[in-house]
Amino acid sequence: MKYEHVERKMPGSLREVIIRQPWCAAFSTTNSTLGEVLTSPAHIRELSSELTWDERRTLRLVMSTFGCQPFTKERLEKEAVLQMAGAQISLGLWGLRRYGVIVAFRKSWGDQLLMLPEDAFAVWQQVLFPISINPFKGSESQLEPLSSGEIGEYVGGIEEEESRQINPRGLAQQLFLFMVSCSRQPALPLTNKGTLHKKLIHKLTEHVSLPKRIITMSGLTYAFTDVYNEPAALMLELALQMGFVYKNEWGNGFLIHHRNFEAWLQGTYEQQQLQLYHIWRQALIPAPVWLEHGIAFMERCTSQQWYSLNELTQAILACCSISRKTMDETSLQEDLLMVWMKPLSSFRFIELAQEQGEDLWFKWLINPQRIEDANLDFEREPSRKNKSTATLYVQPDFEVLLPPDASLYLEWRIAMFSDLVNSDIVRTYRLTKESFQRALDHGLKSAEVIQLLQDNAYYEIPEQVIITLEQWEEQKDKLYMQEVTLLRCQSVEVAEALIRNEKCRMLLGERIGDSHFIISREHVKDVTKCLEAMGFHPNQIANMSVEKDDVFPSLSQPAAGLCYSRDTIQLYEIDPYLPQPEEHYPDIQQIPASWIKELRDYHASTRKDMIRKAIEWKSVLQLRKEGRDCFIIPRMLREDRTGWILEGWEEYQEIAWASEDWNEMKLILPGINDGGVREKEETLGEL
Structure with missing residues (x-):
């Protein structure tokens, strides 16, 4: 969960407690959001200097043990048992909640969950774990890029089919091909179960090539696993999240939101890839703490530079070692490859390479530091302001070749009248009589197709291609099929009543017989409303393709997709109650002051x-x-017939002392008289 979602749920009184603090007031303005204040690197550095010793140690422990995953105070105390007393944890959490760094939620049955908002994690990592990984300084010729199959050799248990060839242009190209297939279907009906039909799924994913476990290898789960294989589920998930498809009013079919799709096509290919990276990344958040640290470290790396996987692994281990838990380096690296890097490589977000048969290296093919560009508000309508540039080749054999720099928007226009032959780095389409007939059926003219090819071709269009296209248009049948809706009335009296209604009469098409009417596609929705106003409730059988009026969706508020969200804490309400520090020690007045x-x-x-x-x-x-x-830190007082023993921990070591093993003693209450403890710990260094 991000701060923007937290702030929507947060009571105004709690927000005021945070914003009115002196450190925060110096940065915030009337219109400042919590996200702007609590995720800014400059502001976080200032806040870090305000943290007490307990608050800083508690936050480091949270980031080392849980990351952005929800946790309970009891779980944190258990993880900290060798390092911090429970009262120190309570005091640290109290201060962090007061600053807004940690947010508390209350389950319906009363239990409390705490969480570090995900958009502050990377900034706090830089402040509390000042570790960096360095780019490769040798010659790039020393690195040998790894294929998908070779990557599988480093990850145990990957079947041979998992390593099949993937699209070299990446995820944006795959989603594009999926949407082209969707656009060519007469309808996208759903079964009673709410899924696409299996035969239709096969058609839609004909050109999709991804590892068959692309979703579950990352630890994600999704609905309808008995119907959708993982590549198909991923394509549909992305299309739903991007707002390219949506359910019709009756929930019995998907419709294509052409404005949203064509708006996306206006961006650069890197912007398109960045948006899809954003969606994939969000699906994995909150991630296991080791992966959360790995993502944050990687996203600080410069695009198009090589970095060592071993060095990345060591950085993750350094961050996760605070809890004194041992992590196996080899297993961590395998998990990192399986869960994170192999999918990113399949999507062409990163490239992996090997140095002289030993160390593994990675580099970004997109710029993760421009992740905010994923929310660019692309134009709603296709832009025709820019002059066309030469970006394709037209061959005498009617093949159209699109080199790597050809945009997806141009490819979308080419796909309207030709069929895909090969989707490699260079995409190949072929003009056939059938594909051109499809374009003519949708209102395109041969002159428009020829003009598009001439505007974008490097060389002159072969004359036989132009002549053939014109001939195909001349030969087009004078008869044509048109999709309409038939309105069937129960009787002639009902039909006459519709004609007498002035508003309804204007929308009715040709009358068939005494009691039926043909309704044109664009009038179906208006006719339905008119009939309902007259007291009729027609049985809707048509698959309307009227587009919604909503705008291009924000990635911060994605549509409901197939993948189950890991962000379950959003189901709970924020706990606004902040206890006072003295509440940690009930009945403190009843103990002797000398203690x-x-x-x-x-x-x-x-x-x-x-x-x-x-x-x-x-x-x-x-x-x-x-x-x-x-x-x-006392754990228990064990008594037997010979006496009693104090069991606990001192400086991460377990102790068991009898009463006579020490001379004097004092009760230390964090936040009240713990100055000596802090001085002692500070001399030992931070965690």
């Missing part, structure tokens, strides 16, 4: 009382042993 003021030697019974209170409040004990001050 927290000075080191003293106490009777064994008092020592046990102090230990029990420290365990209850999840605080710290300061014990003086052989002239050395020890700060202990």
